[in-house]
Amino acid sequence: MARKITVNIIGGGNVATHLIREFLRNPEIEINQFYSRNLDQIKEFEGIAPMINDISLLKPADISIISISDDAVSEFSNQLKHYANLVVHTSGSVSIDDLKTKRKGVFYPFQTFSKAKKEINFKEIPILIEAQNDEDLDLLERLGNIISNDVQVINSKQRMALHIAGVLVANFVNHLYYQADKLLNNNELSFDLLKPLILETAHKILTISPKNAQTGPAIRNDKMIIDKHLKFIDDKNLNDIYRLLSKSIQENK
Amino acid sequence: MARKITVNIIGGGNVATHLIREFLRNPEIEINQFYSRNLDQIKEFEGIAPMINDISLLKPADISIISISDDAVSEFSNQLKHYANLVVHTSGSVSIDDLKTKRKGVFYPFQTFSKAKKEINFKEIPILIEAQNDEDLDLLERLGNIISNDVQVINSKQRMALHIAGVLVANFVNHLYYQADKLLNNNELSFDLLKPLILETAHKILTISPKNAQTGPAIRNDKMIIDKHLKFIDDKNLNDIYRLLSKSIQENK
Numbered sequence: 001m002a003r004k005i006t007v008n009i010i011g012g013g014n015v016a017t018h019l020i021r022e023f024l025r026n027p028e029i030e031i032n033q034f035y036s037r038n039l040d041q042i043k044e045f046e047g048i049a050p051m052i053n054d055i056s057l058l059k060p061a062d063i064s065i066i067s068i069s070d071d072a073v074s075e076f077s078n079q080l081k082h083y084a085n086l087v088v089h090t091s092g093s094v095s096i097d098d099l100k101t102k103r104k105g106v107f108y109p110f111q112t113f114s115k116a117k118k119e120i121n122f123k124e125i126p127i128l129i130e131a132q133n134d135e136d137l138d139l140l141e142r143l144g145n146i147i148s149n150d151v152q153v154i155n156s157k158q159r160m161a162l163h164i165a166g167v168l169v170a171n172f173v174n175h176l177y178y179q180a181d182k183l184l185n186n187n188e189l190s191f192d193l194l195k196p197l198i199l200e201t202a203h204k205i206l207t208i209s210p211k212n213a214q215t216g217p218a219i220r221n222d223k224m225i226i227d228k229h230l231k232f233i234d235d236k237n238l239n240d241i242y243r244l245l246s247k248s249i250q251e252n253k
Numbered sequence: 254m255a256r257k258i259t260v261n262i263i264g265g266g267n268v269a270t271h272l273i274r275e276f277l278r279n280p281e282i283e284i285n286q287f288y289s290r291n292l293d294q295i296k297e298f299e300g301i302a303p304m305i306n307d308i309s310l311l312k313p314a315d316i317s318i319i320s321i322s323d324d325a326v327s328e329f330s331n332q333l334k335h336y337a338n339l340v341v342h343t344s345g346s347v348s349i350d351d352l353k354t355k356r357k358g359v360f361y362p363f364q365t366f367s368k369a370k371k372e373i374n375f376k377e378i379p380i381l382i383e384a385q386n387d388e389d390l391d392l393l394e395r396l397g398n399i400i401s402n403d404v405q406v407i408n409s410k411q412r413m414a415l416h417i418a419g420v421l422v423a424n425f426v427n428h429l430y431y432q433a434d435k436l437l438n439n440n441e442l443s444f445d446l447l448k449p450l451i452l453e454t455a456h457k458i459l460t461i462s463p464k465n466a467q468t469g470p471a472i473r474n475d476k477m478i479i480d481k482h483l484k485f486i487d488d489k490n491l492n493d494i495y496r497l498l499s500k501s502i503q504e505n506k
Contacts, residue, residue: 069473069475070475070477070478093478093482111453112453112468126446126449152446158440158441160481160482160485161436161439161440161485163482164433164482164495165434165437166433166447167469167495168429168432168433168436168495169429169430169433169447171467171468171469171471171502172429173426173451174457174463174467174468175471175501176425177422177466178464178505179421179501179505180417180419181463181464182505183414183417183418183421184414184415184418186414187415188411189407189411189414189418191462193363193405193415193418194419196363196364196379197364197422197423198458199456200423201365201427202451202454202455203452203455204365204367204427205427205448206448208367209434210427210428210430210431210433210444211434213430214424214427215365215423215424216420217420218424220322222322224324225323229346229416229417229420232413232417233417237500237504237505240501241421241501242420242425244494244497245425245428245494248428248490248493248494251490252432
């Protein structure tokens, strides 16, 4: 067996927590140190490795993973500017150059993480990596391949595009579920009615391109139905959403 | 065994085709006649029952199902105003009162149908019915229960709300998939990267309410990321969509 990879985990949010849990399942990965501003956040890992809340105490490891909120990464990394080993962040929309450390990289697991959910199958989660040289890239590739079957090298611009695409298909899609839920509630109908359609819509995309899968009043240019729907929808935001998405569907035929 | 239910099928589009295929699987249902303006559309059913393209030749059946485009239902039904038996339509956003027949009803299977897809499991598809009296409602309930485990009585206003909700979670969701696909293509990334996230987002909703499942920059009010994303998105429609959906998420916290 190759030498273990040693990692330090910096942060205690959702992504950090899921990564830690996954790393602990793999004997090829050894966690050297945990850092969190608030040690309560990572209490479930007590006894596994030393915990610090003073970043100047960070010891060497092959890879130190900063997994904190996107807008804090750059400033935080400034405190590690003299640190000799590889430091990576886990953010979609933060450039590798925003890290102020000597050796920089990115280790971006592309999935939606909520703290509540205990089990995530990392094997199927794409992990997007970036580094400044082949040696660091190899290190990240090795770490990625231990937990996932899908490790890819992409640059910061591509990662931003991927993050935006993720916002569209996860966050915005969920908001449409929310608006639909609200509409049904106001009409004394259960959200359960939508579940078969939601699943069918998601699964269809595994075999048909979204362009070919498009159905509905907008693509048919069914003005009568669109007008009826707009007249029916009282909620200002939802009315605007209906109008804009119908227009966008029609202009992308 | 109860007496068979006899039906006439009027129309040859996606919904009609899927209904016919499903009816033919069930010996308790007998198709008396097919009507289509264009008999080529329903060629696959030749020999099963007489086919007409002159509606004045329509014979009696327990239920005649008009499954044609929404905006044509009302005018078409006018030709059946002297017809004695129950006539129903299958549309989400057409009121029961738009039928000009003596006995009226609605038989609305709530799913997205594409002609390409051969197999649909009707058992899990909600069927929403409406009629003017208990006798007709019983008839529709019997027909619905033969093919589905989820038959519910709702009124025309509720059905409109459900149809709109369906547009949101199927047609608009698919358009977000499409926009994401385009964005990735422009950045030399594969749509495959999104598939695990798309499935996770849909499946999450089976156990968590959309309100509690909401994640992302908008709900976190992460202005820095939102601004970065808006700056990155060149496409005018997508930029407007990103802006509007982020606003709507924030105003629905």
